[in-house]
Structures are given as structure tokens and as C-alpha cells.
Amino acid sequence: MTPEALQQLGQRIGQLRRQRHWSLSHLAERAGLAKSSLSRLEQGNANPTLDTLWRLAIQLEVPFAELIIDDPAPLDEGGVTARLIERGRGTPVVEAWWMQCRPHACRRAEAHGAGIREHASVISGRLLVGSEGEERQLGPGEHCDFAADRRHLYRGDDEGATFLLTIVYPQRPL
Amino acid sequence: MTPEALQQLGQRIGQLRRQRHWSLSHLAERAGLAKSSLSRLEQGNANPTLDTLWRLAIQLEVPFAELIIDDPAPLDEGGVTARLIERGRGTPVVEAWWMQCRPHACRRAEAHGAGIREHASVISGRLLVGSEGEERQLGPGEHCDFAADRRHLYRGDDEGATFLLTIVYPQRPL
DNA sequence: GCCTCGCGTTCTTTATATCGAACGATGCGA
DNA sequence: TCGCATCGTTCGATATAAAGAACGCGAGGC
Structure with a gap:
């Protein structure tokens, strides 16, 4: 897994979170994660488990794949x-x-x-x-x-x- | 993450592997994983990290989304x-x-x-x-x-x- | 001013995913 | 028959992801 991809993933999650006007703490709580974990993830230095991503996808109401796949360059x-x-x-x-x-x-x-x-x-x-x-x-x-x-x-x-x-x-x- | 989804994921990976007539050991080696990890994963009692899935997707030559049978939650x-x-x-x-x-x-x-x-x-x-x-x-x-x-x-x-x-x-x- | 609250980050600790070695099972050739 | 592969599994050790506490910061309220 390339660092750039992890970076992208983190940015994507942060973007979706801010779209909903949620604080990092709030999303972490909803998803049942430690906010420290979410913080690290959004910064792009984390290697999350499937379970972690799953919980985030549910709360953000996006299909799972959408978190990882970089969408076609707008x-x-x-x-x-x-x-x-x-x-x-x-x-x-x-x-x-x-x-x-x-x-x-x-x-x-x-x-x-x-x-x-x-x-x-x-x-x-x-x-x-x-x-x-x-x-x-x-x-x-x-x-x-x-x-x-x-x-x-x-x-x-x-x-x-x-x-x-x-x-x-x-x-x-x- | 539900146990059933993990089960499904494991079965999917095993299926893709066998389609290629690869042994578990062989895929593990190609992907740079311990075969024990892959074994556990295929059995459905593992919570793999993103990196692990990523390596498997590359070796199996499938888009990432195809590994996770999409059960989104909008x-x-x-x-x-x-x-x-x-x-x-x-x-x-x-x-x-x-x-x-x-x-x-x-x-x-x-x-x-x-x-x-x-x-x-x-x-x-x-x-x-x-x-x-x-x-x-x-x-x-x-x-x-x-x-x-x-x-x-x-x-x-x-x-x-x-x-x-x-x-x-x-x-x-x- | 002070105090409190919520924010996101950064530590330390704990849980656990991964590793590597050993295992029994199976197949095959000498 | 034995010996030696290779298969997939299971076990203890180790690396590391996640949890939890503490931090500095800024915004209000009194």
C-alpha cells in the first residue's frame, strides 16, 4: 500500500466528514472508534483494519469501495x-x-x-x-x-x- | 463488521485463488504475507488491514472493490x-x-x-x-x-x- | 481577567493482526 | 516400505493498530 494512497484515503474521509459538518470526535464516537485512531487515519499514517473502514463507511453512508477508490479526476x-x-x-x-x-x-x-x-x-x-x-x-x-x-x-x-x-x-x- | 461478511470475503479470496490454480502458500508468497495469515483470512476469522487486502488484490489482479462484496449502507x-x-x-x-x-x-x-x-x-x-x-x-x-x-x-x-x-x-x- | 467546554493532536498502554516455526496429512518416487 | 516433497492448519512470539489519557489551543460565558 503506497503512502500516497493512504494519504488520499485520509483526505477522502476528512472531506466526507466535513461535508456532514461533523467534528472528528463526533464521527469517531458514532463509529465506535477512538478519536486518536481516526485522527491518525485522516493524517494518512495509519493502516486501518477492515473493521475500522467498515464502521466509517456505514456512518458516512457511502459504499465501501468509494472510500478507497480514487474517483476519476474531476x-x-x-x-x-x-x-x-x-x-x-x-x-x-x-x-x-x-x-x-x-x-x-x-x-x-x-x-x-x-x-x-x-x-x-x-x-x-x-x-x-x-x-x-x-x-x-x-x-x-x-x-x-x-x-x-x-x-x-x-x-x-x-x-x-x-x-x-x-x-x-x-x-x-x- | 459482521462475521458473515468476513466469511464471504474469505470465500471470495479462496475462490479467486483456486480459479488461478494457486496454492495458498503460493499466493501468500507472491503477496508477501505469512501463509498463516492468509489461511486465517480465508477461514473468515481475521480482520485484515488495508495493506493486506491491497496486496492480495494486486496479485489476484482484481479491482479492490471486487474483493469486498459490496454491502453498502446508505x-x-x-x-x-x-x-x-x-x-x-x-x-x-x-x-x-x-x-x-x-x-x-x-x-x-x-x-x-x-x-x-x-x-x-x-x-x-x-x-x-x-x-x-x-x-x-x-x-x-x-x-x-x-x-x-x-x-x-x-x-x-x-x-x-x-x-x-x-x-x-x-x-x-x- | 478566569473558567469551562469542545476541538484535534500526541503520548502511553493494551489488544490483536501478522509472522515464523512446527505440525499432521497427502502424494509421489526410489 | 521409507524419504522427501508440498499442502493447509495451528501455535507462541512479535510487530503494530486501536484505545485511552493528557495535552495545547481557541471560543464563549461569567
Whole structure:
């Protein structure tokens, strides 16, 4: 087991923990671990047993494999990070993306194929989004639809923004 | 970690080993383990460290996840699986969930706190969703908003459904 | 100011996963 | 037959993962 992989694992656990706004002590208690063990693990110098990882996966509500496997490198353009969550297999084809704009980051996207629409739903921060000339300002809990077969953009404000994006392809792409 | 899961893991490793016509000693040597350790592991009374599993996965040439028969623990009620993707830290607080309804599964949710709204966005399958009495049928790429401070439900049809759900809390919960 | 609490880290101690040696069983050739 | 492999198991010794106590730090409250 490489040190880098252990490091990654630790970071991943810490990330999932913070997403839930849990303190290290809290997660340790929920999982029935000593917080010292969890601390070492998150720092990346530990070689945890299966049981330990299992307990954490249960509490964090993630499939076990997700803790270890490094997810495909999220692509990042101009301060906007995108990670594919899911791609449907029905008709129309729909993709779900987890998106994050760093503060003041702005991404201008070229027109996609005809008929493609997108739908953005903000989780935190404020986001300017939409077809060029018809952008809308969205806050947490707000969402909007727009046509993606024209130039469009995503822009975070002072605090950046985290949002879900679904892309709807009118017929099977490619 | 349940004894059954450990048992399963051991059987799985033994199975993969025998598929390759390797003796226990041989695999142990290749992986740099004591054969006693491997023996105990295959019998299902061991709690291996991540490093140990890692070495075995490499020698057996299987993705790590394949060793652990995936028995994840996202919360699951009545055939509806939910996994938290992200929780915002702004105001209002917004949670993003990845949801999956098995075919014909139906989940009736009680009223949440006052003012809470939800927003569902379908990735694949067809979903009946909404406040009780005002349900809507959604297909891939469609979405809708509804009040969650009343009884509401999620129901997949013949093929089940995968969708994103955002929950918007008017003020900080708890 | 002081006190208390919860945070995450770093120690020491304890439990246990791994190791290495020895074992009985089985197969095979001399 | 015996002798010598190799198999998988079991045992005591050792390395180390996890537990538990103590630490320094920062945020409130009085």
C-alpha cells in the first residue's frame, strides 16, 4: 500500500466528514472508534483494519469501495470543477454533475448540440448562470433551466458556489 | 463488521485463488504475507488491514472493490435508497441527495418542518413524486418542486428511477 | 481577567493482526 | 516400505493498530 494512497484515503474521509459538518470526535464516537485512531487515519499514517473502514463507511453512508477508490479526476476549467455523478440510460439521456465554482471563477461554455438543455440547482453560495444575455442570479435552494445549445456561462460570486447540474440530451449523444 | 461478511470475503479470496490454480502458500508468497495469515483470512476469522487486502488484490489482479462484496449502507427505506451528496453551509441550508427507487418501490414521507421544500430532478426511469394529492409523473430530464412540510411520496414505476433531490430548509435545522 | 467546554493532536498502554516455526496429512518416487 | 516433497492448519512470539489519557489551543460565558 503506497503512502500516497493512504494519504488520499485520509483526505477522502476528512472531506466526507466535513461535508456532514461533523467534528472528528463526533464521527469517531458514532463509529465506535477512538478519536486518536481516526485522527491518525485522516493524517494518512495509519493502516486501518477492515473493521475500522467498515464502521466509517456505514456512518458516512457511502459504499465501501468509494472510500478507497480514487474517483476519476474531476475535470477543472477556469476555476470551475465538475464531477459526473450519474448518467442515465433512458431516453432522453440525462447526466447529473456536481459542480463547484471557486470565488469569482467564471466559465463560458460554447454551444452544445441542438436541443440540449441544462438545469442548475444551487446548494451553497451564489451563482450567475444561463444562456448568454439571459443569465440569472441564483441563491441556495434556487434553480433554473436554460438552453445549452447557445453560448452560456457559470459564474460564482465572492464566496463561490456549489450546485448540481443536469444536462438533458434530446436524443442519444454520439 | 459482521462475521458473515468476513466469511464471504474469505470465500471470495479462496475462490479467486483456486480459479488461478494457486496454492495458498503460493499466493501468500507472491503477496508477501505469512501463509498463516492468509489461511486465517480465508477461514473468515481475521480482520485484515488495508495493506493486506491491497496486496492480495494486486496479485489476484482484481479491482479492490471486487474483493469486498459490496454491502453498502446508505439508508434505505421501502426500496428507496438515499445518499447525501452535499450539504450547504449558507442560508437557507440546502442538502443534495442522490436517490434511487427500485421498481415499484414507494416511500411515503411524513411532513417535515414548516417551510421545507424539496426539488426532484430525474436522471433515469420514471418517478411519481410530490405532496400527497398533488403528485406529478416525471421522466428523464424533468423536474419539479413541492412542499415537504406535508405528507409526500416517491414512487418508481416498472423500471425504477434514479433522481437528484434537493431539500431546502428555510432556516438552520436543529 | 478566569473558567469551562469542545476541538484535534500526541503520548502511553493494551489488544490483536501478522509472522515464523512446527505440525499432521497427502502424494509421489526410489 | 521409507524419504522427501508440498499442502493447509495451528501455535507462541512479535510487530503494530486501536484505545485511552493528557495535552495545547481557541471560543464563549461569567
